[in-house]
Amino acid sequence: MTQELVKYVQSQTTxxxxxxxxxxxxxxxVEKCLLAIKTxxxxxxxxxxxxxLALMNCAFLGLMPGSADGHAYIVPRWNKHLGKxxxxxxxxxxxxxxxxxxxxxxxxxxxxxxxxxxxxxxxEGLGTVSHKPVVVGDRGKACAAYVxxxxxxxxxxxxxxxxxxxxxxxxxxxxxxxxxxxxHYNEMAKxxxxxxxxxxxAKDPNTALAAAVSLEEHQDRGEAVDLExxxxxxxxxxxxxxxxYRHVVGVIDKAVNEQQLELVLPAIAQLSLTDQQLEILRERxxxxxxxxxxxxARGTQKDTNAQLMEYMQSITEGEHS
Numbered sequence: 001m002t003q004e005l006v007k008y009v010q011s012q013t014t015x016x017x018x019x020x021x022x023x024x025x026x027x028x029x030v031e032k033c034l035l036a037i038k039t040x041x042x043x044x045x046x047x048x049x050x051x052x053l054a055l056m057n058c059a060f061l062g063l064m065p066g067s068a069d070g071h072a073y074i075v076p077r078w079n080k081h082l083g084k085x086x087x088x089x090x091x092x093x094x095x096x097x098x099x100x101x102x103x104x105x106x107x108x109x110x111x112x113x114x115x116x117x118x119x120x121x122x123x124e125g126l127g128t129v130s131h132k133p134v135v136v137g138d139r140g141k142a143c144a145a146y147v148x149x150x151x152x153x154x155x156x157x158x159x160x161x162x163x164x165x166x167x168x169x170x171x172x173x174x175x176x177x178x179x180x181x182x183x184h185y186n187e188m189a190k191x192x193x194x195x196x197x198x199x200x201x202a203k204d205p206n207t208a209l210a211a212a213v214s215l216e217e218h219q220d221r222g223e224a225v226d227l228e229x230x231x232x233x234x235x236x237x238x239x240x241x242x243x244x245y246r247h248v249v250g251v252i253d254k255a256v257n258e259q260q261l262e263l264v265l266p267a268i269a270q271l272s273l274t275d276q277q278l279e280i281l282r283e284r285x286x287x288x289x290x291x292x293x294x295x296x297a298r299g300t301q302k303d304t305n306a307q308l309m310e311y312m313q314s315i316t317e318g319e320h321s
Contacts, residue, residue, distance in 0.1 A: 002037060002038065002041070002043075002044045004048075005037045005043065005044060005051060006034055006037060006038075008051070008052070009033045009034055009037065009049065009055065009201055010030070011106065012052070012055070012056075013026060014031060015056065015058070015059075016029060016030065016055075016059040019056065019059050019228055020060075020062055021062035021102075021208065021278055022058050023062070023065075023102075024062045025058060028064070029059060029064065032064040032065050032066050032069070033055055033058075033065055034106045035066055035068075036065040036066040036073075036074050037074075039066065039067075040074070040076070042076040043074060043076055045076065045084075045085045046076050046084075046085045046086055046087040047082070047084055047086050047087075048307050050087040050088065050224070051074075051087045051143060052243045053087075053224060053226060053233075054074050054087040054088055054089040055074070055089075055138065056134075056226070056227075056228065057089045057215065057225075057226070057227045057228075058072050058074070058089050059195070060211065060213075060227045060228050061091070061095070061099065061208045061210070061212055061227070062094045062099075062102075062208055063091065063098070065089075067180075067183070067184065069092075069094060069095075070092040070093060070094035070095065070184070071091075071092055071094050071095035071137075072089055072090065072091050072092055072095045073089070073090045073092060073126055073180045074087050074088075074089060074090075075087065075088050075089075075090050075180065076164075080162055082245065085281075086224075088219065088224060089215065090180055091191075091212050091216065092180065092184070092187060092188075093187045093188065093190045093191035093194060094187070095110065095212070096191055096194055096209075096212065097109050097194065099207070099208050099209040100194075100201065100209055101210050102207070102208065102209070103200065103202075103204060103207040103208070103209040103210075104152065105151075105201040105202050105204075105207075105209060106149050106150065106151055106152075106201065107151055107152050107195065108150045109147060109148065109149045109150070110148045111145065111146070111147045111148075111149070111190035111193065112131060112145065112146060113142050113145050113186050113189070113190075114131065114142070114143060114144040114145060114146065115121060115133065115134070115139035115140045115141065115142055115143065116139070116140025116141050116297070117134045117137070117138060117139050117140040118131065118132065118133050118134060118139060118140075119131070119132040119145075121142075122146065122158055122160060122252075123158075124158045124159075124160060127148070127153075127155050127156035127157055127158055128156075129146065129148060129158055131146075137265070142163065142186065143162060143163055143188055143265050144160065144161060144162045144163060145160075145161060145163070145166065145186070145189045145193055146159060146161075146193065147159045147162040147190060147194050147197060147274060148194040149194070149197045149200070151200065151201075151202075152202075152245050154289075156201070157197055157200050159191070159193040159194070159196045159197050161188065161189075161192070161193060161196075166189045166193075168189075169192050170192070172220075190263060195216070198213065204234065211227045214227070215227060218232060218295035225313075247269060248264065248268060249281070249284065251264055251267070251291070252281070252284050252288050253288070255286075255288060255292065256288060256292075257292055258293070261285065261288060261289055261292060264285065265285075268281060
């Protein structure tokens with residue numbers, strides 16, 4: 001299947017050349033497309049129509065696909081109505097910066113991650129920031145991010161958010177559990193703040209930047225769009241039930257007393273799950289606990305330490321599946 005995708009990309013060079021901006025070299029774009037396909041085996045399971053649309057949209061924006069540049073990602077998503085995986089384009093932080101600079105919307109931009117032990121003093125109104133990372137010793141965990149955007153004819157603007165706020169935004173996104181969020185969280189956090197700064201950008205509907213913003217607005221609603229024609233497709237993307245999710249469901253069902261059930265909660269907290277999956281697990285957990293309490297009233301015995309350790313091991317095995 002991967003070879004078929006390779007042949008397809010090679011057959012579309014004329015179409016890519018038609019929509020690519022002048023500053024993007026066709027050969028380099030095609031090479032990046034082929035590398036992205038070979039790097040992610042799951043793309044071979046995506047429908048040919050969705051792969052064609054994702055790559056054409058990427059060409060239309062003039063961005064290089066693949067995680068190496070951070071410009072754009074071709075992400076496999078599950079379409080629950082088709083029962084198949086479909087490919088969709090996600091613009092990365094570096095891609096959004098590149099498009100904003102090409103459009104003349106911004107002069108420069110800096111984005112940084114803040115760690116627990118860093119010193120930071122910022123004034124969002126004045127657009128000033130003093131950030132001093134810990135040079136020697138432990139910086140602690142990453143906890144926040146900020147973006148400083150300089151405009152051609154205005155003072156710099158600062159967007160700051162703690163990771164808890166960024167996670168709240170992420171959960172509302174149709175692609176909240178996609179590979180870029182799981183594997184490149186810091187970059188996606190920066191991009192979230194950069195999107196927030198868009199309200200200060202000069203608006204020009206005829207730029208690739210405007211097309212990228214439109215693309216993400218459609219994706220937030222679970223829609224796909226052909227950027228060249230403007231045709232909107234109701235995609236109805238949903239997350240498949242991955243192996244970790246199925247394992248936790250099995251572990252909850254397997255619990256024979258409340259001692260065992262309580263061990264599941266820390267395991268759930270370590271997993272990257274969608275809001276829908278979390279809601280299902282919470283409901284399943286409540287129902288199981290209710291059932292076990294009825295059984296407990298009838299004399300169910302508590303586990304020994306050895307039995308609890310064995311059960312805990314069954315939970316942690318799923319974290320690596």
